[in-house]
Amino acid sequence: MASLLRQIVAGPRQKHPEAGLDLCYVTDKIIATSGPSSTFPQRAYRNPTDALVKFLDYKHDTNWAIWEFRAEGTGYPDSEVYGRIKHYPWPDHHPPPFALVPNIVASMREWLKGPDTSPGRVVVVHCKAGKGRSGTAACSYLISEEGWTVEDALFRFTTRRMRSGFGAGVSIPSQLRWVRYVDRWTKHQKIYVERRIEVVEIQIRGLRDGVKVAVEGYVDQGRTIKSFHTFNRFERVIVDGEQQDSTPLDSASLSASSPSLPISDSKFRSEETQRTASGDLEAAGSAVIFHPAQPIILPTNDIRINLERRNKATYGWTMVTSVAHVWFNAFFEGQGPENHGIAATDGVFEIAWDAMDGIKGSARKGTRALDRLAVVWRVADTVGNGKPELPQIITEPKEGEPVPESKAADWKSAEHSNLAAISQDLGLQTATPGSPNVSKANSRRGSGTSPPHSEKHHLLGVKARGPSREEFVSHGAEGEGHPTVTAAEQDLGIPEVKSPEPIDDSEGSTKIKDVGLGNVASVVGEMQKPCREGKSDSKLGQDKESSKDHVPGQLLKEDEG
Secondary structure (H helix, E strand, C coil), X not given: CHHHHHHHHHCCECCCCCCCCCEEECCCCEEEECCCECCCCHHHHCXXXXXXXXXXXXXXXXXXXXXXXXXXXXXXXXXXXXXXXXXXXXXXXXXCCHHHHHHHHHHHHHHHHCCCCCCCCEEEEECCCCCHHHHHHHHHHHHHHHCCCHHHHHHHHHHHHECCCCCCCCCCHHHHHHHHHHXXXXXXXXXXXXXXXXXXXXXXXXXXXXXXXXXXXXXXXXXXXXXXXXXXXXXXXXXXXXXXXCCCCCHHHCCCCCCCCHHHCHHHCCCCEXXXXXXXXXXXXXXXXXXXXXXXXXXXXXXXXXXXXEEECCCCEEEEEEEEEEEEEXXXXXXXXXXXXXXXXXXXXXXXXXXXECHHHCCCCXXXXXXXXXXXXXXXXXXXXXXXXXXXXXXXXXXXXXXXXXXXXXXXXXXXXXXXXXXXXXXXXXXXCXXXXXXXXXXXXXXXXXXXXXXXXXXXXXXXECXXXXXXXXXXXXXXXXXCXXXXXXXXXXXXXXXXXXXXXXXXXXXXXXXXXXXXXHHHHHHHHHHHCCCCCCCCCCCCCCHHHCCCCCCCCCCCC
16 A cells, blocks of 8 residues: 555656665666655655665665755654765755755765765755756756756756656756756856845736735745745836737836836737636736835845735635746846856846746646736845945855755654645635735725725735745834825825926936835826827937936836847
8 A cells, every 4th residue: 555655646756666666866876766754644655764775775885875955854864864964955846045056066076076985876866756856956966067968967857757758857947947057157167146136126017907926035044935025006006008908118108217128028018818717808917017115135146026816705715816936046147157256236037927937836827917027136235234235155165175064954844844835826715804905916906995094004915925824924013104195085095195206307208206105096197298298218228227226117118129
């Protein structure tokens, strides 16, 4: 029975014919296996730790060591593998914090090729399934230390780890992006510079109703994903109207201080309609810019944009219809390796909906939530005390040098990983008292209900979750920071704000002041004013201004062909 359960759980992965365990030899020096377990019921359907150790002892004597990547915990104590184990944990279904990569591949190199090595040594890599995280690490080693190409490394891992016709070994788009980052890092002196990054704004073309947009990143040496900000409906500016058309935006309707916005590029055009799962046609969304009221500062180059779309249900439930996310690294997107470690201090990362990561590493994302998004980022110049921020230069440890290791997660926590590591999924979820606002938080029609007279109303029902579904959103004190509301606006639920002031520049175009939490209707009116008066922006298409002077809409541009 236990053997049958292991076969079912292993599914599309190759089983070793001699050992009868869920493992494979990627090369003669690298073994990939699913995470073993020493406790019930896990050991009934996963590799029992003692069985794996017995096989490794028989085949390799003392010449084996384990590299594990499980932020949820290994499921066995180090003593059961003789303490021959290296810990570099990060969450399941995600790429590693890039700062870990030099230490991972260097520690493998030292074990296999170092001055104290012995013939016949092997490296055993495992995560939970021995697929995504293990494949990313194994391919990174083959590329950086053995000189393999990206294509050859990925192909080898797939053919050795997966059954024919069951897909790729490393299949998650963000993990594949990281493998290509490793290739660029290897080809350019293996220099990596860690920096604090500010997310200036997020631009979305074809945004549908009810989409929650959150900015997340790694903390705790990469063991935890933290939500740094979830956008609310008062932090958005609608660039075009209620219905999307198939032509790019008129440059005259955009802010004159936005010389290069991809949101108006031809590749940023949204589809006019989207067929839902039920077969109905859904109108395409609008082009929206999310500009945070307060700076969003992440501690590393690794940035995750997380999306969740909700529809209103009933009886205390809400329906999640879309889930997607994407990771990128600002050092590599800023061409750092190609410039001897001196990456650009600002930039834009763009991606289409179809290229984003799905649920639990799959391609499944649910109904379309948007067509394309762009993230405007820049290096955070100062730390919290106002002092200049010094970048951290990370190089691969040289041969013979000690290699740092990460702190291991509690091995017993893997027993409860099915609960603790639950990630976002589609379907009905329990609603909170403020959950009706979730479907309005990023909606084009969010003013039908008067918000509560409290700063809390900005984020009511918007739940930012980490890998263990813990909520990170911190609501402000009751009654603080709420804008006053005029009598004429109370019925519409619109907070009182100052209208943006147009500023004439030397070119005769109009700039709109960044008013933070602004009246969306008045902002859109000001943005369309030059178009109604027949003015055009002669600066569109030129090099962008300094990102320090950035205002919402800094990426919108005409298609340059």
